[in-house]
Amino acid sequence: MIQQWLRDNAVSTAQNLTAITHQATGDGAISGYGMQNKVRRLIDLLRCAMYPSIYHDGIVRPEFVPSLVTGKLQEAAALLYEMCSSVMAATCQEAQKGGVECDCCREKADLVLKNATYVNVFSGELDTCDIAVAEGLIVGLGSYTGHTEADMTGKIVCPGFIDSHIHLESSLVSPTEFARAVLPHGTTTVITDPHEITNVMGTDGIDYMLCATEDLPVDVRFMIPSCVPASALDESGANLDYRDVDSFFEHPRVQGLAEMMNFPGVLAGDSATVAKIVASQAHHKKIDGHAPGLSGNDLNAYIAAGVYSDHECSDLDDAMAKLRRGQFIMIREGTAAKNLEALMPLLLSEKLFDRCMFCTDDKHPSD
Numbered sequence: 001m002i003q004q005w006l007r008d009n010a011v012s013t014a015q016n017l018t019a020i021t022h023q024a025t026g027d028g029a030i031s032g033y034g035m036q037n038k039v040r041r042l043i044d045l046l047r048c049a050m051y052p053s054i055y056h057d058g059i060v061r062p063e064f065v066p067s068l069v070t071g072k073l074q075e076a077a078a079l080l081y082e083m084c085s086s087v088m089a090a091t092c093q094e095a096q097k098g099g100v101e102c103d104c105c106r107e108k109a110d111l112v113l114k115n116a117t118y119v120n121v122f123s124g125e126l127d128t129c130d131i132a133v134a135e136g137l138i139v140g141l142g143s144y145t146g147h148t149e150a151d152m153t154g155k156i157v158c159p160g161f162i163d164s165h166i167h168l169e170s171s172l173v174s175p176t177e178f179a180r181a182v183l184p185h186g187t188t189t190v191i192t193d194p195h196e197i198t199n200v201m202g203t204d205g206i207d208y209m210l211c212a213t214e215d216l217p218v219d220v221r222f223m224i225p226s227c228v229p230a231s232a233l234d235e236s237g238a239n240l241d242y243r244d245v246d247s248f249f250e251h252p253r254v255q256g257l258a259e260m261m262n263f264p265g266v267l268a269g270d271s272a273t274v275a276k277i278v279a280s281q282a283h284h285k286k287i288d289g290h291a292p293g294l295s296g297n298d299l300n301a302y303i304a305a306g307v308y309s310d311h312e313c314s315d316l317d318d319a320m321a322k323l324r325r326g327q328f329i330m331i332r333e334g335t336a337a338k339n340l341e342a343l344m345p346l347l348l349s350e351k352l353f354d355r356c357m358f359c360t361d362d363k364h365p366s367d
Contacts, residue, residue: 041079108145108146108147109132109133109134109139109140109144109145109146109147110133110134110135110146110147110148111132111133111134111146111147111148111149111150112130112131112132112133112144112145112146112148112149112150113130113131113133113149113150113152113157114130114149114150114151114152114153115128115129115130115151115152115153116128116129116130116131116152116155116157117152117155117156117157118131118141118156118157118158119156119157119158119159121159126156127141129141129142129143130142130143130144131144131152131157132144132146133146159188160186160187160188160189161185161186161187161188161189161358162187162188162189162190162191162357162358163182163187163189163190163191163358163359163360164191164309164311164330164357164358164359165191165193165223165259165288165311165330165332165359165360165361166190166191166192166193166359166360166361166362166363167192167193167194167195167196167361167362168190168192168194168209168213168220169194169195169196169197170196170335170361170362170363170364171363171364171365172364172365173365174212175209175212175213175216175220176212176216178218179216179217179218179220181365182218183217183218187218188218188219189218189219189220189221190218190219190220190221191221191222191223191255191359192209192213192220192221192222192223193222193223193225193258193259193288194206194209194222194225195225195227195228195230195258195259197209198225198228198238198240199225199228199229199230199234199236199237199238200236200237201237201238202228202237202238202240202244203238203240203244203245203248206222206224206225206245206248209222210222210251210253213253220253221253221254221255222248222251222253222254222255223254223255223256223257223258223259223286223288224245224248224249224254224256224257224258224280225240225245225258226257226258226259226260226261226262226276226287227259227260227261227262228240230261231261231262241272241275241276242272242275242276242278242279245276245279246279249279249280249282249283249285250283254285255285255286256280256285256286256287256288257276257277257279257280257285257286257287257288258288259288259289259290259311260273260276260277260287260288260289260290260291260307261290263289263290263291263294263298263302266301266302266305266307267298267301267302274305277305277306277307280306281306286308286309287305287306287307287308288307288308288309288310288311289302289303289307289308289309289310289311289312289327290310290311290312291307291310291312292312292313292314292318293318295318295321299321299322299325300325303322303325303326303327307327308326308327308328309327309328309329309330310322310327310328310329310330311329311330311331311332311359311361312332313329313331313332313339313343314337314339314342315342315343316342316343316345316346319343319346323346323352323355328355328356328357329343329346329355329356329357330356330357330358330359331343331346331347331356331357331358331359332358332359332360332361333358333359333360334359334360334361334362334363334367335360335362335363335364335367336361336362337361337362340358343356
């Protein structure tokens with residue numbers, strides 16, 4: 001289409017481009033020398049396309065004229081597109097310097113939540129505006145248009161719930177059914193420890209869970225089981241050391257090493273236990289904790305080994321001891337263990353609430 005237009009308007013295009021170039025370079029919007037050279041080249045291409053025999057001193061054979069003209073017009077079209085893009089970009093930059101927003105530079109968002117009252121987790125406020133989403137990410141707050149728009153008037157938009165520690169197998173359903181059950185209640189992300197299935201199937205269980213949770217509407221992240229078997233007294237389907245789990249740390253949905261239940265092994269400096277911690281740290285991953293009732297110097301040593309969280313706090317004193325030593329506290333409210341009421345003071349403290357998170361650990365479908 002642009003080639004045909006150039007063919008039909010070659011003379012006027014050359015004249016207009018000359019005038020535009022003088023204006024643009026005179027205003028300082030674009031580099032004068034570079035643009036003038038491009039205009040000269042474009043004019044040469046158009047002249048060659050209009051008068052191929054004359055422009056080539058009459059040495060072009062008639063049967064080659066159509067292909068020559070087409071080639072010159074294609075080159076001219078590409079150069080014209082490049083020039084127009086340069087002029088538009090320069091014009092937009094000048095407009096933005098003057099505080100003018102240029103509509104030609106704006107693209108519609110994929111989704112806009114109009115008139116949304118949203119929870120601002122940074123300032124602790126309820127704010128109202130449009131929320132723009134592109135490629136699955138929130139890209140702006142303000143006034144936006146989108147390919148899809150949803151009116152949120154009268155509704156509150158808040159971040160999805162992140163379950164910081166769970167064993168999906170305890171739900172007794174497949175990951176797909178689990179997602180279908182929890183998503184309507186606001187859970188959008190879970191950090192799962194596939195400890196139970198790994199105790200039965202070994203690393204095949206981890207592979208299965210990674211595959212079974214691909215492309216779910218709930219974002220499923222993983223912590224790699226740290227204690228398989230859970231203790232030396234257990235009979236399990238596998239016995240995993242750091243070499244068995246090391247490669248999993250490279251998976252993009254693996255966040256680190258799951259609850260280090262073998263705190264006696266950590267305190268004793270057991271080489272197999274420490275090797276798993278070191279492997280996780282070598283991949284710059286986190287290590288979750290599991291140390292009910294651990295205190296004093298034993299707690300100091302356990303945390304110093306690199307364990308950054310705990311979900312086994314059943315009373316405030318235990319939680320405070322771990323908070324004071326730098327751990328994050330996962331407040332558990334599951335099927336078997338319910339610690340929310342006992343740890344509620346942590347959430348009411350302006351100094352402590354941002355060191356806490358929620359988890360279910362084990363949750364049955366009947367709940």
